[in-house]
Amino acid sequence: MTHPSASDIGRAVERLRGGGLVAFPTETVYGLGADALDADAVTRVFEVKGRPAENPLIVHVSGVEMARRVVSSWPGVAGALAGAFWPGPLTMVLPRAGCVPDVVTAGGTGVAVRVPDHDAAVALIEAFGGPIVGPSANPSGYLSPTRAEHVRERFDEETVLVLDGGPCRTGLESTVVDLTVEVPRILRRGVIDASLILEKTSVEVDEPQLPDEPEGAVVSPGVLGPHYQPDAPVELVTDIARLSARLKECTGRAVLLSPPGRSVRVQPPHEAINMPGLASGYARRLYAALHEADAKSPELILVVLPVLKDSPVWEAIRDRLRRAAG
Ligand code: TXA
Numbered sequence: 493m494t495h496p497s498a499s500d501i502g503r504a505v506e507r508l509r510g511g512g513l514v515a516f517p518t519e520t521v522y523g524l525g526a527d528a529l530d531a532d533a534v535t536r537v538f539e540v541k542g543r544p545a546e547n548p549l550i551v552h553v554s555g556v557e558m559a560r561r562v563v564s565s566w567p568g569v570a571g572a573l574a575g576a577f578w579p580g581p582l583t584m585v586l587p588r589a590g591c592v593p594d595v596v597t598a599g600g601t602g603v604a605v606r607v608p609d610h611d612a613a614v615a616l617i618e619a620f621g622g623p624i625v626g627p628s629a630n631p632s633g634y635l636s637p638t639r640a641e642h643v644r645e646r647f648d649e650e651t652v653l654v655l656d657g658g659p660c661r662t663g664l665e666s667t668v669v670d671l672t673v674e675v676p677r678i679l680r681r682g683v684i685d686a687s688l689i690l691e692k693t694s695v696e697v698d699e700p701q702l703p704d705e706p707e708g709a710v711v712s713p714g715v716l717g718p719h720y721q722p723d724a725p726v727e728l729v730t731d732i733a734r735l736s737a738r739l740k741e742c743t744g745r746a747v748l749l750s751p752p753g754r755s756v757r758v759q760p761p762h763e764a765i766n767m768p769g770l771a772s773g774y775a776r777r778l779y780a781a782l783h784e785a786d787a788k789s790p791e792l793i794l795v796v797l798p799v800l801k802d803s804p805v806w807e808a809i810r811d812r813l814r815r816a817a818g
């Protein structure tokens with residue numbers, strides 16, 4: 493495991509204090525950090541990512557105490573969820589405090605907060621001494637980065653200082669849950685699902701059927717429309733017969749992501765990337781595999797859609813794959 497040194501953290505803090513941007517590792521994906529209370533610094537995050545101004549950012553904090561500084565109320569459910577899942581891949585939307593600039597929440601009255609489960613991220617926030625925003629450190633719409641090199645491939649070091657913490661353990665973005673409504677609801681799926689929340693906290697949350705949500709369903713602005721997409725087109729296949737047919741039709745190179753836990757061989761010029769069989773391993777590997785596939789500039793990336801249901805994580809994986817396929 494790669495650990496940023498104290499001097500790496502020191503340089504990153506200096507960058508943040510100067511209003512600059514730092515990519516930092518978390519357990520989910522790399523975040524693009526800036527001082528959350530500095531509107532100009534946050535505006536640069538939007539510019540550098542090419543992110544639409546109406547898509548709000550998650551504020552990363554080192555613990556409950558700092559979280560309470562950026563919200564105007566801390567209901568019992570927030571305490572219960574934080575107690576069960578922080579630090580970890582759960583983001584809560586709560587009424588925002590006055591110190592949070594408009595640009596962070598896209599003008600909205602709710603602010604999203606989470607404590608990342610990664611020593612380097614927490615060390616950075618603590619050394620900086622305040623909250624930092626952290627959208628995924630990718631150009632808007634592209635695949636999320638799960639390794640430092642994914643960030644370096646897309647941004648130069650002048651613009652974004654990268655704190656290398658090695659590969660991300662979880663590999664899928666955090667679950668986003670809205671606590672500003674009467675019945676808490678999940679806005680973005682992640683490895684923490686409604687059943688786990690109920691089991692650990694007895695809190696009931698609504699889980700919209702994503703991405704085929706009923707019309708008018710509330711979802712996070714950032715999960716609407718195409719997202720998490722490589723440059724090459726992605727096509728999902730569910731059966732092997734269809735897969736062979738698509739490979740034959742493809743005149744250029746296709747890169748295939750295998751069914752979970754099954755190794756497959758394909759004829760050149762096509763290539764295959766074998767995917768892990770366990771949901772946690774598949775999730776950890778997913779974005780790196782899609783980055784690898786995309787780097788080959790293929791005509792098509794074919795993914796055998798996992799149909800497994802032995803873990804709720806598969807649901808989040810299918811969600812991201814459907815979005816990658818657009
Ligand atoms: O795991 C993660 O959440 C990563 C790491 C770096 O922490 N961050 C991340 O940020 O995925 P981003 O910006 O790529 O996705 C944040 C999601 C978007 O869908 C955004 O619309 C939603 O959270 N969101 C942020 N603030 C919100 C708010 N105030 N109300 C509703 N949704 C919000």
Ligand code: MG
Pocket residue numbers: 627628636714
């Ligand atoms: Mg993102």
